[in-house]
Structure formats: structure tokens, C-alpha cells
Amino acid sequence: MTFFAPMQSAGIRRQIIEFHGNFTSCIATISFAKEPGGPTAITRSIIDKRMVEIQSITASNANCSVQNGNVFGGGA
Secondary structure, three states, rough: OEEEEEEEEEEEEEEEEOOOOOOOEEEEEEEEEEOOOOOEEEEEOOOOOOOEEEEEOOOOOEEEEEEOOOOOOOOO
């Protein structure tokens, strides 16, 4: 599963989630790209909603797990 999240200007974030065969665990890969020589990217912080400038992003040891249920509807 791949998600793309454009920045307000000059960049994009790509999130890839690879599920293992039994769907009980997964690995997440997050990367950031901007035009070579372009300005820094500007986006809204998901933590405090303020605008932030991003020059680079590095993610490591990202992993996830899968549980029964519906996160949107609650219950199992």
C-alpha cells in the first residue's frame, strides 16, 4: 500500500506499507523528495498545526502491527 502526501510547496512525502503474508505485521517505509536545487518544502505540522519548513526527512526502524477490528467503526 502506497500513500503520497504533497507538501504545501516544493516536496512530497511517500509512505509505503508492506504487509507480511499472514497480515499480522508489516513494515513501513517513509521517504521525502523535493526538486533538486529547489527551495525547502513547507507543510503543516500534524502535531501542533503550525507551518514548518522541511529540508530533509529520515525514518528508521519503522514497523507496524495488524489487529482485528474496525478502527473507524469500533469493535471487532
